[in-house]
Amino acid sequence: MRKNLSRALSVTLAGAMVVGTMAGTGLTAKAADTTSxxxxxxxxxxxxxxGAExxxxxxxxxxxxKNPDVNVVVDLKPTEGYGDWLQNVFTSGGDTTTDIVNINLAGATKTGKSINFLEYADMDSPYSDGIWTDQFExxxxxxxxxxxxWDALSLDSVQVVWLYNKDIFExxxxxxxxxxxxxxxxxQKLMDAGYQPLSVAGDFDSFWSTYMGWLAQIYADQTTRSMINVYRAQKGDYCYDPDVDADWEYDPADPFNDDTWKVNTNTVRAYKAFKDGEYDPxxxxMRTVWTxxxxxxxxxxGGDAFFGTKDGIPLFYQGKAAITLDGAWRLVNYKNDMEKIASGEEITNxxxxxxxxxxxxxxxxxxxxxxxxxxEAPARTIEVANGFLGAVKKDKEHDAKVVDxxxxxxxxxxxxxxINAGIEDGLVINGPSLVYDVELPEDVAVLFEGLEFIGNCQKGSGTMLARGMASTNGDIQxxxxxxxxYSYDYLSGKTTIDDWLAAHKANLEQYFPESMEKSGISESDLENPQNAPTGQ
Incomplete structure (x- = not known):
C-alpha cells in the first residue's frame, strides 16, 4: 500500500522549472571508464x-x-549544450557508456530507448522494507x-510561494x-507604513516564463477546475483506463483530485472544447482574476517601475520591500546568503x-x-516533482543493475x-525531498517546517488558456x-478589463491553428477525439 496522501507533496513547472541543482558550473567532461x-x-x-559532483x-x-561488484563512474556534463549531447546519445549512439541522465532534455529521441521503470516499480528493494516505489512519493x-x-524519476519538490519579511510584518x-x-x-497597510509591499519582476520574461506567468496560471486554475469533466479521458478514448478512470469523480474541494495518477486526460478534447467555445479564455x-x-x-x-523590474530579490534583501515571489529554494538561498554576508563575502542574484x-x-x-x-475552488500553486532521472536502455542484466x-x-x-554531502559543497535543495524519512541538517530542515502543500495547478489542460497560446511541444513566442x-496596457491603466478579455481571446484564436499543428493535432482529430491524434 502506498504511503498516506497526507505525506504527499503534490510537487513540473511542467518540466520547465529546473532550478537549484541544475545550475551549470561549466565542468569539462571527461571520458568515462568503460571497463573495470x-x-x-x-x-x-x-x-x-x-555541490552535485x-x-x-x-x-x-x-x-x-554495499555492492563491490559494481563500479559507479560519476561524469557530470555542463548544462550548456546538454540537450544536444543527450539527444545524440539516443539517436547516434553517442557515448555508449552513458547510463543515468536528465531525460527530460532528450525529447522524442528517448522513445523506446530508455528504461521503463514501471517494469521494476513493484519489485522488492534491497534498501528498504518494501517495494521500490514505497520508498518515495x-x-x-x-x-x-x-x-x-515511466521513464523519469523525480525526487525533488519545487513549490512557488510568497516570501515575506517577518520583522516588517510584526x-x-x-x-x-x-x-x-x-x-x-x-x-495597503505596508505602503502606509513606508514600505514597498511587493518586489516582483514585471518585464516580458516574468510574464512569459516566471513570476507573473506563474500567477496567471495559478489564478486561472481557480476558474477552470470543472473543465476536467470535459477533457478527462472518457470511455472509449484511446487513453482511457477503466482501473483509473471508471470510478473517478470531480471534487473541487480536494486539491489533489485531478492528480495524474487519479485520472487520465485527453488533450484533443481540450482543443475541441476551445474550438467549440466551451473552454473560454x-x-x-478570467474577468475576476485580472480585475x-x-x-x-x-x-x-513599485508603480511604473514594476514593468522595468527584472529582479525582485534586491529590494527584498535590502528590507525595502516586504514581500517577494519565488520558489521555496529561496529559503535555502537566503540562509546561505546571510552566512556569506556574515563572513564578509559579497552576494549576487x-x-x-x-x-x-x-x-x-x-x-x-x-x-x-x-x-x-x-x-470554482481555492487557489493552488505550482508544485512539481523535479529531477527527471532516466536511464539508457541496454541489456536486461545491465538495466537491472542500473535500477538497483x-x-x-x-x-x-x-x-x-x-543531500548532506551536497549541502556541504554548496548544493541548494529546492524543498523537502520526495523520498520518505530523509534526515536533513537541522538548520535546513527548519526552513521548510512552515511549508504547506496545497496542490499543483499545472495538470491536464487547466492552465492551457492562462497566458498566450502554447502547445504540447513548446511555447509560441x-x-x-x-x-x-495587452497585459501591460491594461495594468498600466491604458485599457479596460473588457479590452483585456477581448485581446486575450483574439490572441488565442489567432494562434490556435499553429498550436494544433505543433501539438500534432488536426481538424480531423477534433472530430474524433476518442482516437489517438494523428495530425492528419
Missing part, C-alpha cells in the same frame, strides 16, 4: 551544478561499498498510463493573508551584486485565494547521503509577446 575488470560499470552523466560521488561510494511521478511507461501589525482581498489590505472567471491582479499590480509593486543587505526573519505564505464570480543503483539513490539512506503587451 569483472565489475559492472554504471555511468552517471547528469548535468553539473554546485560531491553529492553523486558520495552516493556512488556508499553504493559501491510515487504518486508525484509522471507516468504515461496510456502507454504504460512592525506594521499585519498577518499573512489567506484571501486576495486580505492580500490587498495587507499591501474570456470567461467571467483582482490589477488591484495589486503595479500599484503595490542573477549575476548582479546586491548592496545594503539587511538580515531579517523570513517566512512564507501560500497563494491567497481569489473570490467572486467564476471562481537508483533504488539505493531513492532510499532514505541514499538520498540522505546525497509571438502569442506570449501579445499577452505581455
Amino acid at each position: 575488470g569483472d565489475k559492472t560499470t554504471i555511468t552517471v552523466n547528469v548535468q553539473a551544478g554546485p 560531491t553529492a553523486w560521488k558520495a552516493v556512488a561510494d556508499a553504493y559501491m561499498e 510515487f504518486r508525484q511521478q509522471v507516468v504515461d498510463q496510456a502507454n504504460g511507461t 512592525e506594521v501589525g499585519v498577518q499573512p493573508p489567506k484571501t486576495w482581498d486580505e492580500f490587498v489590505d495587507v499591501c 474570456a470567461s467571467e472567471g 483582482n491582479l490589477a488591484k495589486v499590480f503595479p500599484k503595490y509593486a 542573477k549575476d548582479e551584486k546586491i548592496e545594503g543587505v539587511q538580515k531579517f526573519n523570513i517566512g512564507t505564505f501560500n497563494m491567497p485565494s481569489m473570490e467572486g464570480e467564476g471562481i 543503483f537508483l533504488m539505493f539513490f531513492s532510499s532514505s539512506e541514499g538520498m540522505g547521503t546525497y 509571438e502569442s506570449y509577446r501579445q499577452f505581455y503587451d
